[in-house]
Amino acid sequence: xxxxxxxxxxxxxxxxxxxxxxxxxxxxxxxxxxxxxxxxxxxxxxxxxxxxxxxxxxxxxxxxxxxxxxxxxxxxxxxxxxxxxxxxxxxxxxxxxxxxxxxxxxxxxxxxxxxxxxxxxxxxxxxxxxxxxxxxxxxxxxxxxxxxxxxxxxxxxxxxxxxxxxxxxxxxxxxxxxxxxxxxxxxxxxxxxxxxxxxxxxxxxxxxxxxxxxxxxxxxxxxxxxxxxxxxxxxxxxxxxxxxxxxxxxxxxxxxxxxxxxxxxxxxx
Amino acid sequence: xxxxxxxxxxxxxxxxxxxxxxxxxxxxxxxxxxxxxxxxxxxxxxxxxxxxxxxxxxxxxxxxxxxxxxxxxxxxxxxxxxxxxxxxxxxxxxxxxxxxxxxxxxxxxxxxxxxxxxxxxxxxxxxxxxxxxxxxxxxxxxxxxxxxxxxxxxxxxxxxxxxxxxxxxxxxxxxxxxxxxxxxxxxxxxxxxxxxxxxxxxxxxxxxxxxxxxxxxxxxxxxxxxxxxxxxxxxxxxxxxxxxxxxxxxxxxxxxxxxxxxxxxxxxxxxxxxxxxxxxxxxxxxxxxxxxxxxxxxxxxxxxxxxxxxxxxxxxxxxxxxxxxxxxxxxxxxxxxxxxxxxxxx
Numbered sequence: 001x002x003x004x005x006x007x008x009x010x011x012x013x014x015x016x017x018x019x020x021x022x023x024x025x026x027x028x029x030x031x032x033x034x035x036x037x038x039x040x041x042x043x044x045x046x047x048x049x050x051x052x053x054x055x056x057x058x059x060x061x062x063x064x065x066x067x068x069x070x071x072x073x074x075x076x077x078x079x080x081x082x083x084x085x086x087x088x089x090x091x092x093x094x095x096x097x098x099x100x101x102x103x104x105x106x107x108x109x110x111x112x113x114x115x116x117x118x119x120x121x122x123x124x125x126x127x128x129x130x131x132x133x134x135x136x137x138x139x140x141x142x143x144x145x146x147x148x149x150x151x152x153x154x155x156x157x158x159x160x161x162x163x164x165x166x167x168x169x170x171x172x173x174x175x176x177x178x179x180x181x182x183x184x185x186x187x188x189x190x191x192x193x194x195x196x197x198x199x200x201x202x203x204x205x206x207x208x209x210x211x212x213x214x215x216x217x218x219x220x221x222x223x224x225x226x227x228x229x230x231x232x233x234x235x236x237x238x239x240x241x242x243x244x245x246x247x248x249x250x251x252x253x254x255x256x257x258x259x260x261x262x263x264x265x266x267x268x269x
Numbered sequence: 270x271x272x273x274x275x276x277x278x279x280x281x282x283x284x285x286x287x288x289x290x291x292x293x294x295x296x297x298x299x300x301x302x303x304x305x306x307x308x309x310x311x312x313x314x315x316x317x318x319x320x321x322x323x324x325x326x327x328x329x330x331x332x333x334x335x336x337x338x339x340x341x342x343x344x345x346x347x348x349x350x351x352x353x354x355x356x357x358x359x360x361x362x363x364x365x366x367x368x369x370x371x372x373x374x375x376x377x378x379x380x381x382x383x384x385x386x387x388x389x390x391x392x393x394x395x396x397x398x399x400x401x402x403x404x405x406x407x408x409x410x411x412x413x414x415x416x417x418x419x420x421x422x423x424x425x426x427x428x429x430x431x432x433x434x435x436x437x438x439x440x441x442x443x444x445x446x447x448x449x450x451x452x453x454x455x456x457x458x459x460x461x462x463x464x465x466x467x468x469x470x471x472x473x474x475x476x477x478x479x480x481x482x483x484x485x486x487x488x489x490x491x492x493x494x495x496x497x498x499x500x501x502x503x504x505x506x507x508x509x510x511x512x513x514x515x516x517x518x519x520x521x522x523x524x525x526x527x528x529x530x531x532x533x534x535x536x537x538x539x540x541x542x543x544x545x546x547x548x549x550x551x552x553x554x555x556x557x558x559x560x561x562x563x564x565x566x567x568x569x570x571x572x573x574x575x576x577x578x579x580x581x582x583x584x585x586x587x588x589x590x591x592x593x594x595x596x597x598x599x600x601x602x603x604x605x606x607x608x609x610x611x612x613x614x615x
Contacts, residue, residue, distance in 0.1 A: 160313020
């Protein structure tokens with residue numbers, strides 16, 4: 001069942017985030033900021049840009065390598081959501097068919113360029129977000145958000161959401177299994193039954209929230225979840241951020257790819 | 270219908286993020302005023318509930334295909350607008366991070382489209398007045414369907430506008446609207462019925478649940494509604510200002526280019542038909558046969574695109590391709606090199 005794989009994938013992403021490598025040890029705030037700068041730089045390219053986007057794959061590639069993240073796993077997740085980007089972009093070559101270049105005898109339309117550009121940007125932005133969460137535990141991300149000024153209520157309930165995501169998904173799996181065992185074909189999946197199933201799940205959820213609340217009250221809950229682990233921004237963190245910014249500036253404002261291509265052409269002429 | 274990073278321009282992304290951040294701050298402030306810690310774990314667990322509920326499918330009558338719950342309206346009805354908005358924002362954030370649904374920059378857009386509309390516009394202005402304090406299942410059905418449909422229509426329209434203003438796809442405004450709105454009308458009708466079914470079931474099985482949560486949440490509708498409207502007006506002005514600035518910077522982007530976004534499961538499979546139809550509409554509405562030249566002329570940076578504009582250089586595009594190939598090879602080499610090096614050291 002597709003949801004099984006979806007579910008186990010979340011667990012795997014979660015486990016990956018608790019590894020201990022150079023990337024994992026960086027301060028979560030720094031990683032969040034670096035990821036956002038990266039995303040901004042990537043989407044700031046104009047719609048027909050293709051070539052200059054290529055060097056940006058160095059960023060996810062380095063994080064995957066140094067963070068020891070399995071490449072096929074990330075690739076599969078990117079591919080999983082790609083039909084969506086393909087669908088959106090596929091209209092471009094159809095609607096914008098002006099030929100803008102003839103490369104080695106093959107005419108290239110403007111729409112094709114913008115389509116390619118969307119695909120590259122898609123791969124870059126999706127992998128950057130996935131890698132952020134694969135190298136930073138979700139509680140650490142929440143902690144970073146808190147330190148970056150997000151409201152306490154928001155962050156606290158986000159932590160709750162994440163903690164109980166796995167619990168409730170298992171609960172839903174049990175409900176689905178129970179329903180499937182008692183029904184054939186599409187029987188049991190009518191809206192009426194669905195509403196009741198969801199209603200039951202909702203009751204269990206609300207009761208659980210109540211129990212959690214009482215359990216936490218008795219442990220001194222005051223509306224905030226303090227983190228025992230203290231994060232400090234070290235010189236290494238700052239150096240990482242500085243290098244990221246230099247990298248982004250160089251590849252955003254200088255046409256490095258094209259330059260390399262020209263040099264290669266000169267060499268082999 | 271999650272907006273995606275790849276289709277977004279930085280200006281549109283930032284503007285919507287700013288709007289979303291402002292609303293989040295407002296929602297947190299309202300919740301703090303009334304603080305009853307009880308609601309914090311409830312909010313978090315209900316966020317997880319939305320994910321769990323989305324795993325359970327139902328059959329859409331007459332089609333045989335299956336649907337899943339969206340959730341914004343249910344949250345608003347159970348938790349009230351402020352808490353529901355924050356939960357919706359969290360759900361979308363987790364989706365962006367773990368499922369790569371949408372993206373981190375598009376998150377601002379998505380929270381706006383799927384959080385602000387149901388919680389702050391539709392819930393106080395449509396759902397509350399329509400149901401009043403009535404427990405009548407019929408009224409709840411009518412109110413739920415109307416609310417969900419309107420919320421989704423607003424959301425879909427926003428996706429069109431955000432895509433349009435970002436200017437990265439070629440879908441014309443009219444065709445894009447024709448594509449988005451009817452699909453979301455159908456989704457809205459079904460989701461409205463489902464929402465009503467759940468609320469009515471809760472009403473009959475555990476009525477105290479809706480009432481008790483309602484009692485512990487801020488319900489000073491008259492005052493807070495006015496404040497909400499003021500906040501909205503301010504945000505609208507800010508958004509409008511930023512967007513019009515953007516629009517005047519790229520005037521050509523407005524008229525014709527659109528990019529778009531559907532939720533993965535939401536698009537019908539017959540996209541050949543749609544694509545063909547779109548092409549027909551596009552041909553009829555092509556006011557600017559030269560439009561791509563205009564915008565591209567302003568951004569003559571791209572290697573392969575450059576040859577079409579003044580200063581054609583036959584070598585440029587080839588250089589771009591060769592360069593890209595070399596850079597990709599280098600990235601692969603660096604990655605594999607580090608792995609091998611580390612493997613040897615380990």
